[in-house]
Amino acid sequence: MALPLSQQTLAALGQDVGVPAYDRRRLRPGILHIGLGNFHRSHMATYLDRLFTQGEAHDWAVIGAGVMPADARTRRRLSSQDWLSTVVDLHPEGSSARVVGAMIDFVPVASAAIVKALVDPGVRIVSLTITEGGYFIDPATGRFDAAHPRILADAADPRRPGTLFGMLVKALAERRARGLGPFTVLSCDNLPGNGVVTRSVVVGLAEHIDGDLAAWIRREVSFPSAMVDCITPRTTACERELVSRRFGIEDAAPVVCESFRQWVVEDRFCAGRPPLERVGVEFVDEVSGHETMKLRLLNAGHASIAYVAALLGYQQVHAAMGDPDIHDWLDALQAREILPVLRPVEGLDYNAYRKRIVERLRNPEIGDTVSRLCANGSTRQPKFILPALRDALGRGLPMAGLALELALWCHYCRVADDTPGLPSLDDPLASRLRAGAREAARSPRAFLGIREVFHDLAEFHSLRMAFAAWLGIIEAGGPRAAIRRYIDWGDHRSSSRQASYAGSS
Numbered sequence: 001m002a003l004p005l006s007q008q009t010l011a012a013l014g015q016d017v018g019v020p021a022y023d024r025r026r027l028r029p030g031i032l033h034i035g036l037g038n039f040h041r042s043h044m045a046t047y048l049d050r051l052f053t054q055g056e057a058h059d060w061a062v063i064g065a066g067v068m069p070a071d072a073r074t075r076r077r078l079s080s081q082d083w084l085s086t087v088v089d090l091h092p093e094g095s096s097a098r099v100v101g102a103m104i105d106f107v108p109v110a111s112a113a114i115v116k117a118l119v120d121p122g123v124r125i126v127s128l129t130i131t132e133g134g135y136f137i138d139p140a141t142g143r144f145d146a147a148h149p150r151i152l153a154d155a156a157d158p159r160r161p162g163t164l165f166g167m168l169v170k171a172l173a174e175r176r177a178r179g180l181g182p183f184t185v186l187s188c189d190n191l192p193g194n195g196v197v198t199r200s201v202v203v204g205l206a207e208h209i210d211g212d213l214a215a216w217i218r219r220e221v222s223f224p225s226a227m228v229d230c231i232t233p234r235t236t237a238c239e240r241e242l243v244s245r246r247f248g249i250e251d252a253a254p255v256v257c258e259s260f261r262q263w264v265v266e267d268r269f270c271a272g273r274p275p276l277e278r279v280g281v282e283f284v285d286e287v288s289g290h291e292t293m294k295l296r297l298l299n300a301g302h303a304s305i306a307y308v309a310a311l312l313g314y315q316q317v318h319a320a321m322g323d324p325d326i327h328d329w330l331d332a333l334q335a336r337e338i339l340p341v342l343r344p345v346e347g348l349d350y351n352a353y354r355k356r357i358v359e360r361l362r363n364p365e366i367g368d369t370v371s372r373l374c375a376n377g378s379t380r381q382p383k384f385i386l387p388a389l390r391d392a393l394g395r396g397l398p399m400a401g402l403a404l405e406l407a408l409w410c411h412y413c414r415v416a417d418d419t420p421g422l423p424s425l426d427d428p429l430a431s432r433l434r435a436g437a438r439e440a441a442r443s444p445r446a447f448l449g450i451r452e453v454f455h456d457l458a459e460f461h462s463l464r465m466a467f468a469a470w471l472g473i474i475e476a477g478g479p480r481a482a483i484r485r486y487i488d489w490g491d492h493r494s495s496s497r498q499a500s501y502a503g504s505s
Contacts, residue, residue, distance in 0.1 A: 119174045375423075
C-alpha cells in the first residue's frame, strides 16, 4: 500500500527511493522561486537537493511563490506533504525516484505576501519559471511592451502591483529604502538571453515609476542569463499512479523527467550564490554560445522531425526516431546546414551534443508526443529554424534542407485538419497558416510571405525556388520521398545547385 508523502513517512519509504539525508529543520531560505511548477522541481530543486546532501549551502533553501491560479493549487498540494516532491528520472532501462526536500515553504498567492517575502534580507536570489509569455514582450519587436495594459496599471499604482514585475520593482524599492541591498533575479525560462529580457522588463517598468530607482536597479541588481535543459512532461493521473505503484508513494504532485539535466549560468550574482558547480552546474562569463547550441540543435531538432513524423503517422517521438529515414534526415540536416553556421565556442563539442540529443529523443520512457512538437509552429519556427536559415542565406551556404523543413511544415498546415490521425493544427496563426499553405503550391509567397513568422524571407529568390520544388516533391511522392532525396544527396553541392536538384526528377 502506498504511503502518503510527508516528512514523517520518509523513513518508511522503500530502499529504492532516495530521501533527504540532511536535516530539513536546519535549512534556511536564500532563494524565492516564482512559478513553482514541474520544471523547477526537476531542475533547480534537484540540483539544490544534491548540494544539500553534500552538507553544503544549507542557507540557500527555496521558498515557493506564484501569481497564477495554478500556483495556488500547487501550494495546497505541496503543503499537505511538507513541501516535498517525488522526482522520477525516466531512464531507457528503467526509472529511479528521489524525494527532493530543497523547498521549505510557499508564500500565499497574494501580492502583499509575495512582496513581503521579497523584502526579507535572507532572500538573495529570486528565480523565475513563468513561461516565455509571462515577460510582456511585444512579439512584433521582441522588446519590452511598455504599453501593455497591465504594465501601465502597475506604473499608475505601484503600491498595489498586479504583475510579478510590479512586485519585484516594489520589493526592490523597499529594500533600497531600508538599506537592505538588492537580490539577483535569475530567469530559468527557455528564452534566449533570458537575463537580458528580464532586466529590460524590470528596469523598463521601474522607469515608468521612479527614474532614480530604475538607475539603482540598473546599477546594483544582477540579471544573469542561463541555459536550462531537462525534458519534463506535465503530471497526469498516469504519473501519480506510476509513483504509487512503482515506488509506493502517494504524492499529490510528483514530477517525472528525463535523467539528463543541464544548467549553464552566467556567474553574475550581486548577493552571493550557492556553490552549485559542485553538483554539475556550469558557471560561465557568457552563456550565448550554449544557448545557441541548444536552440539550433535540440530545439531545432525537435522542429525538424515534428512535421515529417506526424505526416508519416507517428504519435510518439521515440518511435519516430526509430525510423531510419527520420533519424538520417535529422542527422543530414544538422551536419550540412546547422553546424556550418554555428561559430566555434571553446569547450563545446557540437557533435557530442548531437549524439546525446539522439539518445534523449529515443528514450521511450519520456513518452514525448509528436503533437506537442507540432503545436505553435508560428512561434517555434522563428526561434529555432529561421535564424539558421537567415545565417545560411546571408553567407551563401547550403539551405535546401531548411527549405525542405519549411515545406514539410507548410504541407502539414494544409492537410492536418482534413487528415484522420494527424494532430490538428494547434497554432495562434492557424487560419493564416492554413490559407497560406493552400495557396503555396501556386505562389510560395502565400506561405513565406506571412510576415509575423517570416518577416522578409520571402524576398530571397533561392529560398522561394527551393521551397516550391520541395512542395512539388512532397505532393508527388510524399514526405518520405522528400527526406530520402535530401538524405541521399551529397553534401558538397552549393545552395543554388541544391535548389535545382530539389526540383529535378
